[in-house]
Every structure is written in structure tokens, then in C-alpha cells.
Amino acid sequence: MTHAAATVDQMRPPYPAERGLDVYNTKLGMWVFLASEVMFFAALIGTYIILRFGAPGEWAKPGIVLNIKITAFNTFLLICSSVSMVKAYAAIQDGDPKKMRFWLLLTILGGATFVGIQVYEYIHLIEHGFVPSGVREGSELAELVAKGQLPAATMGLYGSTFFTMTGFHGFHVTCGVISMTYLYLTKALPGKYTKQSYGGIETVGLYWHFVDLVWIILFTIVYLI
Amino acid sequence: METAHKRPNYILIWVYLAVLTAAELALAFKLPISPNIKLLLLLFLAIWKAALVGLFFMHLKFERWNLRIMAIIPLPLAVIFILAGMSEHIW
Numbered sequence: 203m204t205h206a207a208a209t210v211d212q213m214r215p216p217y218p219a220e221r222g223l224d225v226y227n228t229k230l231g232m233w234v235f236l237a238s239e240v241m242f243f244a245a246l247i248g249t250y251i252i253l254r255f256g257a258p259g260e261w262a263k264p265g266i267v268l269n270i271k272i273t274a275f276n277t278f279l280l281i282c283s284s285v286s287m288v289k290a291y292a293a294i295q296d297g298d299p300k301k302m303r304f305w306l307l308l309t310i311l312g313g314a315t316f317v318g319i320q321v322y323e324y325i326h327l328i329e330h331g332f333v334p335s336g337v338r339e340g341s342e343l344a345e346l347v348a349k350g351q352l353p354a355a356t357m358g359l360y361g362s363t364f365f366t367m368t369g370f371h372g373f374h375v376t377c378g379v380i381s382m383t384y385l386y387l388t389k390a391l392p393g394k395y396t397k398q399s400y401g402g403i404e405t406v407g408l409y410w411h412f413v414d415l416v417w418i419i420l421f422t423i424v425y426l427i
Numbered sequence: 428m429e430t431a432h433k434r435p436n437y438i439l440i441w442v443y444l445a446v447l448t449a450a451e452l453a454l455a456f457k458l459p460i461s462p463n464i465k466l467l468l469l470l471f472l473a474i475w476k477a478a479l480v481g482l483f484f485m486h487l488k489f490e491r492w493n494l495r496i497m498a499i500i501p502l503p504l505a506v507i508f509i510l511a512g513m514s515e516h517i518w
Contacts (some may be wrong), residue, residue: 223494230494237474237498237500237501240501247505248505248508251513256513264435270452277448277457278448281441285437288483288484292437302507349504385491407485411480411481415481418476424504426452427455427470
């Protein structure tokens with residue numbers, strides 16, 4: 203609890219701040235970028251909602267097509283990596299670069315595992331016949347469509363929206379893993395982050411938490427509803 | 428301007444997120460309730476989780492208002508976009 207109750211000063215920017223916002227430029231730039239990312243994902247999610255509720259028929263039940271268990275585990279993994287990222291940030295704020303490197307490495311591994319599991323999920327789905335254009339002819343899912351257990355009319359919409367949304371999110375996670383690995387190798391390992399200078403960790407952390415936040419929404423909308 | 432504040436208990440936030448995720452799964456697949464209520468509850472839980480991440484992991488709770496506003500402004504715009512699209516295609 204002493205750690206949790208420790209008084210810190212998270213508003214103090216590691217670099218000279220701009221007047222007015224009192225935020226250093228890199229952090230402000232990341233927030234502007236994230237604001238544009240909100241609009242980007244809103245467009246994808248909005249399109250999905252419009253297509254789903256305006257679809258000419260029933261929408262496929264996610265539990266029949268998708269592997270919810272493995273994705274639920276992946277969701278938990280991304281939440282854990284978000285915690286490890288914020289722990290890395292807290293560690294460098296406390297002036298402990300060794301602990302910061304440990305938590306950052308854990309975050310990178312969590313993110314890479316998330317991407318690996320998503321690739322495995324895609325391969326599994328495509329093998330079973332779920333493709334961006336809908337259902338592949340002669341596949342296991344095509345039989346379910348023929349039996350009437352899956353709606354033929356909306357499977358194309360479902361496939362294209364599913365792969366677009368999760369694909370773009372996976373791309374963002376991949377970019378995050380690459381960025382964190384770059385920072386780990388070029389800044390964290392050589393000991394360039396200190397208690398006074400840790401802007402890179404905070405900025406990449408903001409991006410990483412945003413990616414986690416988007417997945418929380420996507421998981422509910424695509425996999426649970 | 429510098430503001431000192433207590434650091435949030437990140438592990439406690441993590442526990443909240445894990446419990447809410449488990450609740451979402453139970454709600455989606457185990458509880459026999461009406462689909463409309465289920466939809467509303469699932470969206471509520473997702474927004475709750477997203478708010479926890481934004482407020483405590485991204486530290487929006489501790490930022491100044493001008494930065495918070497910058498982060499929040501795209502959200503109503505996104506809702507307007509979705510509602511406008513729905514009105515065009517559905518109603």
C-alpha cells in the first residue's frame with residue numbers, strides 16, 4: 203500500500219511544457235494523434251453498427267463462427283499488458299530503470315503474444331471457411347449455412363466488417379509492439395530514461411492504453427453482442 | 428502548473444477490469460435475459476472498462492481540463508456520425 207499511496211507528480215512534464223496546456227510537445231502530439239484515432243475507429247465501429255442493424259436479415263451469432271474462449275484470453279492478456287505498461291511508467295517515475303525495463307519487456311511480450319494469438323485465430327477461422335468475403339464454398343461453415351444455422355444473406359457483411367475491424371486493430375497492436383521494442387533497445391537498455399526524462403515511456407504508454415481501450419469496445423461489439 | 432496527487436492502485440484497476448471482463452462473458456453466454464437488456468448491460472460494462480483505462484492508465488483523471496477536453500471532443504462527434512449514419516440507412 204505504501205507504493206500505491208506514494209505521492210507522485212504526474213503532471214510535471216519531463217520536458218519544458220508549452221504554455222497554456224502545460225503538456226510537453228510529444229505528449230500533446232500523441233493526444234492529437236489519439237483524437238484522430240478515435241475518429242478512425244468510430245468510423246469502423248459506426249459502419250459496423252449501421253450495417254448490422256440495417257442488414258437484410260438475421261446476423262450470425264458470434265459464438266457459432268468465432269472462438270470466443272481464445273479471444274477472451276487474448277482480451278485478458280491485453281489488459282495485463284496495459285497494467286505492465288503503466289507499471290513501467292510508474293517505475294521510471296520512481297527512478298528505477300531496472301524495474302521499468304522489466305515491465306516494458308513484459309508489455310512487449312504481452313503485445314507480441316496477442317498478435318500471435320490473433321494470427322492463429324485468423325488461420326483457424328479461414329480453415330473453417332470464414333473469410334473476408336463471407337463463407338468459403340465447400341467449407342465447414344458453408345454446411346452450417348446450408349442447414350440454416352447461419353444466415354446466408356449477411357455472412358458477407360459479417361466477414362468483411364469482422365476482418366476489417368480486428369485487422370486494423372491488430373495492425374495497431376503490431377505498430378505498438380514495434381515502437382516499444384525500438385524504445386526498449388535504443389533508450390531503455392542503454393539507460394537513457396531517468397527520473398527526470400521519461401517522455402518516450404509516457405507517450406508510447408498512452409498509445410498502448412488506447413489500443414487496449416479500443417479492444418475492450420471491439421471485443422464487446424464483435425464477439426459478445 | 429504542477430499538481431501532486433496520489434498514484435492510483437494499478438493492480439486494483441487490473442482486478443476491476445478482469446472481474447468486469449468475466450461479468451461480460453457470463454452475461455453474454457450464461458444469463459438467460461432479454462437480448463435488449465443484455466445489449467445495454469454489455470455496452471455499459473464495455474464503457475465502464477474503457478473509462479477505467481482512460482481515467483487511470485492514461486491518467487485523464489489527473490490531467491488538466493484543457494487536455495481532457497481534447498481527449499473527449501472526438502467522442503460526441505463519433506456518436507453524431509453513428510446516429511447520422513443510422514438515420515440515413517435505417518429510419
